[in-house]
Amino acid sequence: MNPHLAEIPPSLIRAINARKRPGDIDLGLGEPTLRPNPRPLEEALEWVRENGCPYSPNAGFPELREAIVARYGMPGMSACVTVGSEEALYLSVKTLLDPARDEVLIPEPCYPAYPKICTLEGVRSRTVGFDAESGFAPRAEVVLEALGPDTRLLILASPANPTGRVWPEGELRALAAGLSERQGPPVWVLSDEVYRELFYTPEAPLSLAQLYPHTVMAGSLSKSCALTGLRLGWLIGPAEVITRAVTAHGLLNTAAGTIGQRAALAVFREPALLEEHRPLYAARRRVLLHAAEEYGVHLVAPEGAFYAMVHLPRERAAERLLEEHRVVTVPGHAFGSSADGWLRVSWVAPNAALVEGLRRIGEFGSEIDAIVLPLS
């Protein structure tokens, strides 16, 4: 048996979700509750009626790869169509690192799969925490100071799960400059941009790929189009990296699904579909912030994605909220020790449930002074 599998800790998110009872208010979700636009799926099925359901090339249909690079990539980059952005994360670790020597650096709080993928691959990883006092604001200095001599990959997310933070342009520029100045082999950066279309800042988030050449980007239709079950994502990066990633991808699962790829082609032909849900999330975010203020819930105003970090430094807060107040949230330490004393609240729930959930959280935490950290 593979000894690395035994080293992977069980999922806290799954454990808390398993304890959910009917009638509980679910602020623990990791996927949209909005319905997908059915048109791209209808078009995909129409294509299958005419053409059958054959394999695509390993890397994906060429016209889809081109559309992905045209929207999200940089000149000269290439794309591999993947089984969701999860496979793009996995392929990055699989491709870019030599497990015998290299190390991965992961700023946290972070998506728990990042360190777990490293463990599965036998790759050393280290985390460095962003400052909770600042609402987990991404800071280049924190990352640059934590780089070690063996660090060959850095995993960033912007907008980030669980913090909802977006890397601001100034910090990205400082990071790109710091990485470029380093001697020796380059530090690659995996930029997880699965929430790229869901931002509430005045400008769309910048990608590090626009500033630093040794960047690969993971993305998908899962969050922007409420198509998590489509399992349609991509890895974008320099062509020589993508060529190697495609070799691994072909042995992992041959190719992403044809129906998902045809649906994605329909989406990229009509890119407004990628942005269709953002105003709905922006409106729900206002409901969230209003309810947080009303019920005295301390949270970091999200700049992107559909999560918010809530400060609730009480023992077993998530467990007690679930047991005593019937609200599902995820304990912050599921995302790294820097988020101890915090909860991740997902605000994809319908407005009424969201408001009632915040009310109960406020009640539970009522001893603590109410502050809403501002959007930086």
Add this chain to the structure above:
Amino acid sequence: MNPHLAEIPPSLIRAINARKRPGDIDLGLGEPTLRPNPRPLEEALEWVRENGCPYSPNAGFPELREAIVARYGMPGMSACVTVGSEEALYLSVKTLLDPARDEVLIPEPCYPAYPKICTLEGVRSRTVGFDAESGFAPRAEVVLEALGPDTRLLILASPANPTGRVWPEGELRALAAGLSERQGPPVWVLSDEVYRELFYTPEAPLSLAQLYPHTVMAGSLSKSCALTGLRLGWLIGPAEVITRAVTAHGLLNTAAGTIGQRAALAVFREPALLEEHRPLYAARRRVLLHAAEEYGVHLVAPEGAFYAMVHLPRERAAERLLEEHRVVTVPGHAFGSSADGWLRVSWVAPNAALVEGLRRIGEFGSEIDAIVLPLS
């Protein structure tokens, strides 16, 4: 960069397919040319219209996992729904082996991905060739004698790509007995049953899982239902193995696609759909055998799948057939050195193309005496 990626040889099958010109007769295909029954796909889309397209649980929808085990598994076994059987192969190597110590034994000619997956995972693998003289008939003795002290996984395929051979019951029983008698930790067997529904023997092929407990099975809808692009497969095995495989699977790609899983549920509710194409292949196989006899093509009569091995011991036979006779075939050595001097002919092409392809192969090889090896 991961040094194992550089060790993986380029695909000979892809190289020869890349040289195909319009008008060439394509006997190189690895997927059905039949059209899938549209009903399961329509049902899946109907489900998505009503329910959206959410994630399934990591291991797949529970009712689908149960249906898969009910049809193909043994009591007490469990299933993980995978992204095609390719992912099931990958997960088996990933889960069952310790790369630091264990070795994989692969009888060949075999699907080229088996040794490549091992290389990608840094797992040692060795092949042992079945006897070309006997038409690559599977023999337990050949496998048992080749086991080494570190062998912890054996990869079998029945029906097999590229040989079209099925493991007969007697040989499977001898294999199970030999493996059971071995001292020390068990040798696991990965039984690749992706062609399980496409057999032309009087009885359905037996699975080693029916005889030997340390067996995991890979399967999919790809070949039986002409749904290669659906990427819907499964890994079946003892529950404790599947639990570990699901951990890896979740980090690789979260879950198999929801549309594919809903379509699979529709198929398993009406299992005749799994067998719907077999009579069509059986009829085409008769066309193949008749044309082979007529044109003096030496081939091993297939017992399953949709390939046949053609004996054509001339230098660069596949290249010359393509260049001079415009027929795409795959050189035998793509599947292992025991198949040097042979070609893999895929007989999924329409009857007219198949007959004309065989005619040209016969013309090219006309010096050699015509024999058709019997169905053993």
